[in-house]
Amino acid sequence: MSDAGTVLIVDDDYLITELIRVYLEAEGYCISIASSGEEAVEAAPAVMPDIVLLDMNLQGINGIECLSLLQPMDCMCGVPILFLSGVSDPGTRLDALRHGAVDFITKPFKKDELTIKVGNHIKLKQLYDQVVQRNKxxxxxxxxxxxxxxEHEATEVKLLAERKKLGTILEMLPLGVWLIGPGGEILECNTKSEEIWGGFSLGQHEVASAYxxxxxxxxxxIGPRDWAGYRAVANDEVILFExxxxxxxxxxxxxxxxxxxxxxxxWGKVSGAILVNEDITVLKTIQNELRELNATLESKVAERTAELERSNQEFEAFGYSVAHELRAPLRHIHGFAQLLVNNGYCDDEETRQQVEAIIIESVRMEGLMENLYDYARxxxxxxxxxxxxxxxLASAAFSELVGRGDYGEPAFYKPVLPPCxxxxxxxSRVWHNLVENALKYSTASGYPVVTVSSARKTGFIEYSISDNGIGFDPAYADKLFKVFQRLHSGKRYTGTGIGLAIVKRIVDRHGGGVSAEGKPGAGATFRFTIPENSADL
Known part of the structure; x- marks a missing residue:
């Protein structure tokens, strides 16, 4: 589209349209030509003309009919339509103007008349477009x-509601809330503030010196300038829990x-301050009472702890004595029962089985007493x-246990372990018990594998031993290191249920810890830690 404007010429006279085109292109206008009313109606939406020069006497639909079809179109809003006609009859002109034409050019026309009228009406169209745009x-x-x-009105309503809500909240707070002015003076406070201060009237106490x-x-x-509210204003200072x-x-x-x-x-200038105070009189009274109760309780706890320590020591000493004293009678029972078998005093099969049961149980009890003795010791x-x-120590424990011939030919994987x-x-007892535990519960796998490793943790060295045995339910992991706690049948797997408890007790005395993890049928891993201390000694 030309800046000067676009002109749609509708005339079935080729010479006339060419003459108009030459005149108007010389003035810088963009020209589109339609040789019939039908063609003009079809072309208008694409051309988007700024003015239409329409011949009244067209073949097919005439000029007035074409005008009636063009005017309702969106693209023709405000577009001036000038009629071209060789008829100078005033009635014809009035009819054209009555149907919406804005002007009339009589054939034959002069160049100046044509260009001036077109220019004037295009300027009016452009002014019209500007007015429409400005109106939009x-x-x-x-x-x-x-x-x-x-929005402003809604904000005002919301602010009023929020202010009312804030006022309600301030009155419900169990805290005193004060609004301090730019000079440190008290401007407002809530009801709780008056209660905290024993029912004063704000009108009588607007300055800090009155308190x-x-x-x-x-x-x-406390002087007037020492108050938290005054210091917040004067020094731009935040004071908390004074x-x-x-x-x-x-x-x-x-x-x-x-x-x-x-x-x-x-502008970032201090305009006042918010002061909050809380009455902690009751709290301080309770704190003082609790402090006295804690002192009393600490004394009682210390006494009770000492009593428990004495009881534990006495119990351990008793267990130590019992385990020591029962070992000799058990050996005698075992020995005499063995003599009965060896010397032929068991004449019948039933008696022999009973005596052998005595031997087996006495051996088991001897082992139990030995372990209890070790645990107490x-x-x-x-x-x-x-x-x-x-x-x-790890290698020696494995060699000694495999050398007994009870565990077949297990595989043993171990990198070099750091000392501690x-x-x-x-x-050495820790390694013995853990390796024995791993071998015992992995022999059923057909090809037992025991793996030992280590890792440095913060302040500790962690040693671990894993097997490919029957594993255990992790829900019961906390029971493994307790005395007499066993997760598997004693008939199938020998033992007293004390070995891992001894491991834990030894590691605890070294300041370390023990843990275990496993899954049924997927093996188990036992770990223990020893403080590093001076491991590089």
């Missing part, structure tokens, strides 16, 4: 202004916690701390 913009601005006004207060740690009187003892008009002293936060205007024997070769500081003898 004005409508948009009006709508936006109305929306802003509605009596003391620092609780020194008993020094304890102050006060005395209101009722003469009663109370303990309070004060907090103050400065308020700033749009672990808690009483002093440990000698030294640098211990854990790699050698501990008691060599008791740590």
């Amino acid at each position: 913009e004005l409508d948009i601005l009006t709508w936006q202004l109305q929306a802003k006004i509605a 009596k207060a003391w620092w609780p740690d020194t008993g020094q009187r 304890q102050v003892d006060i005395e209101g008009p009722d003469g009663i002293r109370r303990s309070t916690l004060n907090s103050a936060v400065p308020l700033h205007d749009a 672990v808690g009483h024997t002093d440990i000698a701390m030294e640098l211990v070769d854990m790699d050698n 500081i501990g008691d060599r003898k008791s740590l």
Whole structure:
């Protein structure tokens, strides 16, 4: 589209249309030509003309009929239509104007008349378009202004509701809330503030100097400039949970916690402060009572702990004595029962089976007593701390146990283990019990595999031993290291249920910890940690 405008010429006279085209293109207009009314109606939406020059006497639909079809079209809104005609009859002109034509050009026409009329009407069309655009913009601005006004009104209503809600909340708070002005003066406060201060009237106490207060740690009187609210305004300072003892008009002293936060205007200047205080008189009374109760309770706990320690020591000593004293009678029972079998005193099969059962149970009880004796002895024997070769202890335990011939030919995988500081003898027992446990529960797999490894943790060395045995239900992992706790049948797997408890007791005495993880049928892993201390000794 040309900046000068687009002209749609509708005329079935080729010479006339060419003449008009030459005249108007010379003026910079963009020209589109339709040789019939039907063609003009079809072309108008694509051409989007700024003016239409329409011959009245067209073949087919005439000029007036074409005008009637063009005018309702959206693309023709405000577009001037000038009639071209060789008829100068005033009635014909009036009829054309009555149907919506804006002007009339009589054939033959002069160039100046044509170009001036076209130019004037296009300018009017452009002015019309500007007015329409401005009206649209004005409508948009009006709508936006109305929306802003509605938004502003809604905001005002919301602010009023929020202010009312805030006022309700402030009155319901169990805290005193104060509004401090830019000079440190008190502007507003809620009802709880008056209660905390013994029912004062704000109108009589707008300045801080009217209030009596003391620092609780020194008993020094608080001056007007020492109040948290004043300091928040004067120093742009945030004060949190400052304890102050006060005395209101009722003469009663109370303990309070004060907090103050400065308020700033749009330019960042301090415009006031919010002060919050809480009456903690009851809380302090309860704290003092609790402090006295705690002191009493600590004393009782210390006494009870000492009693429990004495009871545990006595119980362990008793267990130690029982295990020691029962070993000899059990050996005698075992020995005499064995003599009965060896010397032929068991004449019948039933008697022999009964005596053999005595031998088996006496052996089991001897093992149980031996383990109980060891368990009790672990808690009483002093440990000698030294640098211990854990790699050698693990290998020795495996070799000694496999050498008995009870576990077939298991595979043993072990990288070099780091040493640690501990008691060599008791740590040797740890390895013995853990390796024996791994071999015992993995022999049924057909090809038992035992894997030992280590890892450095923060402040500790962790040693672990894994097997491919029957595993265990992880829900019962916490029972494994307790005395007499077994997760598998004693008929199929020998043992007393004390071996892992001994492991835990030895590791505990070294300041470490034990853990286990496993799944039924998927093997198990046992871990224990020893503090690093001076492992690089």
